[in-house]
Amino acid sequence: MKNKSLYLGLFILLSLASCHKFLDQNPISTVTDATSWKTDADANAGIAGCYSLIRSAFDASLGFYVYGDLPSDEFNNVVDGDFNNIRMVNWAISVSSLNTYDPKLKLRVYTSFYASIQQSNRCIHFISQMPLSAFNGNDAQEEMANRNKYLGEAYFTRAFNYFYMSRVWGDVPLDTSYQADISGFDGQTRSPQNQVLNACIADLSVANKLLPWKDESSADRVVRADKGAAFALLANVYAWKGSYDSCNKACDSVINSGSYALVSGANYKDIYKGQSDEGIFEIAQNSSTEAMNATQYSASIANYTLATPYLPINTIPNWQIDPNMLHTLYSDTNDIRYKNEFTSLVSGNVTYYSCIKYSNIETITNNNVNYYLSKNNIIIFRLAGIMLLKAEALAAKSSPNYAGALSLVNAVRARAGINSIATVSGRAALIDTVTAERGRELYLEGSRFYDLVRNERLTGVSQFPYISQNDFSAGKYYWPLDPTLFTLNPLLTQTPYWMQLLTN
Template sequence: MKPINWLILFTISTMMFISCRKFLDQDPDSQATDQTTWKSEGDANSSVAACYSLLRSALNASITHYAYGDLPSDEFNSEFVSGGSNDSYKNVASMKWEGSIPPANSYVELLKLRVYSNFYTTIAQANRCLHFLEPMPATVFAGNDAAAQQAKKNQYIGEAYFVRAFAYFYMARVWGDVPLVTNYYPDVATAPQVARSPQKEILAQCIADLAQAKKYLPWKDDNNPDKIVRGDKGNAFALMAHVYAWSSNYDSCRMACDSVINSGSYSLVPASDYLSIYKGQSPEGIFEISNNQLKESLVAAQSIAGQTLAAPYISNITTPLWQLNGGVVNNLFYDTTDLRFKKSFVTIATGTSSFISCIKYSNIQYIDPSKQPQFTVAQNNIVIFRLADIKLLKAEAMAAGTNTDFGGALAIVNEIRARAGLTTPLTGITGRPLLDTITAERGRELFLEGHRFYDLVRLARNTGTVKFPFMTAGEFTAGKYYWPLDPSLFLTNSKLLQTPFWQGKLK
């Protein structure tokens, strides 16, 4: 079956049964169809909630968010990366993304990371929501008057636009060109096969979707228990800033960053409470994938915690499956008084050796104390965007845009450093060295948060400095940093072409 077709079928058949969080806990109706479910606000809410649930599945499967954004960067020592089937994670870390895997072995993590199906399932659900929400009468939505009811309806529409933009942007950073599908197909037999669209068109669609989202969405409501884990105006602007940065449109990126920073909706968490960021929904958080509730949290072994932690944080693991590159950690945190280093890293000795471990994701709970190793869950949200990220992205835009402001960019870097207890300001840095300084500060601030790989890509584009351990400057220019498509995708879509760098390398 065509990939778009079966994704739509999968979405429709599963959306009512997916649960991540209170706002996703809807009573399933086994007889629900598109002709019967779009009658009330409850129908709209459960359908939009399914978008987040599917997105959550996409970013948790195969530890996707960190496998794409951290593992192939310099944060890890690939010699000491293990786990997964067929050495999947070691191959991800060393950028050996071309390994031959039979399509029947769909459990292999490397194959799953080369397949974008989970993201298109999310997009299909967003398209479905946009198609059916628009004709719903505003009168079925809560509100004291017609304007309030229309605003509530528009909020759900805005959320669907936001999720679709997020999924497309995520895929664009991973694969570059991807198929662009914005229509809902009620009859799967009529859904067309779609070729890959140029990344420029994908990113333009993201901006168009976000223009609609920010028009319809309110700012964060601190009284809402689902703040930060659902779309609002702040995370729409934050996503827009990242889309513009990836597009090298730094002047627009700067304005989007200002919209977030000047909104007054977010504040930096004190360094003394730094690890609270990763438990989720801190004052600094802008958009997160909800994993911190017991019913939605991951079995530790299947999460980033299970890959990067060891005893005493997870009692049955003596050394992490993914070991950090101690040299890179020490170079980034050359000033060991940095409170981010003191709060987020520990050195653990095992016999005659020792290793550095990042403990950002150490919110571990033992479900059955009598069987601790077998029943551990990790209760940390995936922090996608937070205020420090957006501030430092603005600094990058000020240093790389057409209207440079080196002094202003450095002032932001010093603000973030001061929060970390580094009170001696950096001075006199301009041009390319400043971009390198900003990237290094992002490396310290956002270590193991899914940003490092993309930050190093932008640094290489802006300065020509390639800092990837398994990619030369020539390979970077040829586009090695974009992932290949798994050959299994070509079996169901004859219009697909392989990512240019990887053509002829996968069978």
């Protein structure tokens, strides 16, 4: 039986709060386009909509963690059968369009991402037309800076959505124009992935010219894009393309900026509350008005990874960590990450392990009923991840930079309180070393699945439990599109691997 959400009661409770947070602003809709876009506040609300819609896409069936973690080697069982099929890469199971709760249906549909893209297109179109005098500032220079920042964020969010969809589906329709009237839409084909990624690079080139570096004094730091977020996204785009020299340069722009610093090992869990010194780009969910109901079905990562005492309603974790993988990855049990970010409990004669990164839970009691708020930002990019991505770029070279790659790996290991790695023999071993360190550092941060994809591209060796080397070569790691999308867009074709497996 599905765990029914107490969302309505929680909504009523939270509606009493007076704080009005950034992502609570409604996106500007096409209904108000003719009368809006007059003031700085209009532009700000429009940009808020871009981020809010990204958050909606990631919260729909835990998309960020399902796409990036669940089908990897991190888990060996899932209690919820719908998610367990996803873990085992059974992505082609037919789902009735009436079963709107089913995560297989939600995760095969890219509509939420395109809603955010259309909002970015709308912002670019209208903000570009607004006069400088519409923006806040004491002079024309400040007004220009504010307009540029909004435009930079719009270009960033569009690039972010297209990059994310490219990793999930491969080829996707590419549209960078504002559409005031879509009544004449008769379909659009999927654009080649490389074309989509090149469009991301072009958008990020514009964004980097418009955005400032991080403003430490801003309450919205790292939950809104700045130049560091744009370079971090650019580095990830280049890594996915296999353009590692360009990836390395983009990583250097972040690392050498001086805008970010590794938090101390003792304060690891502060990273996941959000807006730490290490954070580069995050989706805001750490305030009471933005937080997720921790018990919400198919939406809260806390509900699936936590159990008592962190989330008392769960006696065992729903997504169950593979203990063999865990102990192989963290073979050094002195690793602060292992000690601080994982816990175990015994039920019957079985020991279950939980990742407790997302255990910043606030309990609210109303009429003697407890409600649980999960107050953790979605961490998209942080400094340690960029350092290890640079290490990957140095390891991927035909003549690897062993010293440079290991220096970065060891800097991350030093923060975790474990010994340095002195030497590694061979390019494949160096790549595996970096991938393993990313697995330890970025466990359950939406990265592992894509790290293993890039690793297999570089080494030719599969580490996936349910994707063989032949299936990998055939593109099984790209998701199918749900057939309901073909009704709306008759020019779509199915993802090649799934073409004969999901037809209706």
